[in-house]
Amino acid sequence: MDFLRLPLNFGTIASSYNISQTTIERFSSSVTSQTNLNGLLEILASASEFEQLPIRPGEEESMKKLIHHLPFSFENPNYTDPHVKANALLQAHLCRRMVVGNLVFDQREVILSATRLVQAMVDVISSNGWLSLTLLTMEVCQMVTQGLLHRNSMLLQLPYFTEELVNKCQQNRIETVFDLAEMEDDDKCKLLHMSDVQVRHIARCCNQFPIIHLKYNVVGSHNVSVQVTLLRDTEVGPVIAPRYPGTKEEEGWWLVIGDTESNQLLAIKRVTLQRKSKVKLDFAAPAEAGTRNYTLYFKCDSYKGCDQQYNFTL
Incomplete structure (x- = not known):
């Protein structure tokens, strides 16, 4: 999908992600260029899809205890508000804090809905041309899929991994899934x-994690076309996500071109990658003479640590 600074058809976005148009309009009116991660999660939880989240008798005390241990604060929370509950359950998923009883089933519904909602939020935010916030929202997609915070190691995406095991790996200079995959079997067993x-x-x-080779060619100086070739080494299959409450059949990707100096998003395209794809992104560079620096981003919606970026100059 290519779009930028054009009136969005909220109905089309709502239909694409099977969510209400009211939610899309709420996202559009609530997000600003200064919204941070905490704000994104709060706006995400404000979706009308969460209005029917049940508030059961006696849950207020459980919600108070849960909110007290979450990474992002709540301002004067109403413990019987389903949107507050959705935010709390989503944060608990991201920081891997256990919930029990009926909250397990509620959290499952919140996460499955959040997967669609946050992708719709990417569409809304990118249409405003906000580069850094669009990239952050894409990372929220990864966080929801993997049950991770942005500061967590990508190794926690693997089954059986804990913070303690991550620390042990890092002490042995194993920082990424790809580092672990390259180890000899005997060394891996010992570690x-x-x-x-x-x-x-x-x-x-480890062998299923997406390894994708990206090549690009820039054509033009004012009406610019960036031609991207993507070649995948690994097989396409269900996303490895031990914390996700269901099966995510395949990962998706975005290609983005941005001007980091002005924080302007210039072009964006959603990509579903099999073995090989060719994608073209077009944008208009300023007509004034001078040197312009741009960045090409390749962002995943499901895995942390697989993103790529490349700088180019016109």
Whole structure:
């Protein structure tokens, strides 16, 4: 989808993601260029899809305790507000704080809905040309899928991994899934200290992480066309996401061109990648003489640590 600074058809976006037009309008009126991660989660939880989230007798005390241990603060929370509950359950998922009882089922519904809602939010935000906020919202997509905060290691996307095991890996200079995949089997077993079945499971997951080679060619100086070729090494399959409450059949990607100096998003396109794809992004550069620096971003909606970016100059 190519769009930028054009009147959005909220009905089309709502239909694409199977959410209400009221929600899209709320996103559009609530988000500003200064919105931070906390604000994004609050706006996400304000979606009308969460209005029917049940508030059961006696849950108020559970919500108070939960909110007290979450990474982002609430201002004067109403513990019987379903939107506050949605925000709390979403944050609990991101920081991997356990919920119990009926909250488990409520959290499942919140996460499944949030997956669609945050992708719609990307469409709304990118139409305003806000580069950094669009990129942050794409990262929220990854966070929701993986049950991670932005500061967490990408190794936590693997099954059986804990913070303690991540620290152990980092002490051995294993920072990424790709570092782990390149280890010899014997060294991997010694490091992980798990059963053979678990080690093999982790190895399979490492080998499934998307490895994508990107090449691009820039044509033109005012009416600019960026031609991108994408080649995937690994097989396409269901997303590896042990914390996701269901099966996500495949990951999606965005290609974005932006001017970081002015924080302006110039072009965006959604990509579903199989083995090989060719994609073209067009944008108009300023007519005034001078040097302009741009960045090409390749962002995933499901995995942390697989994004790419490239700088180019006109």
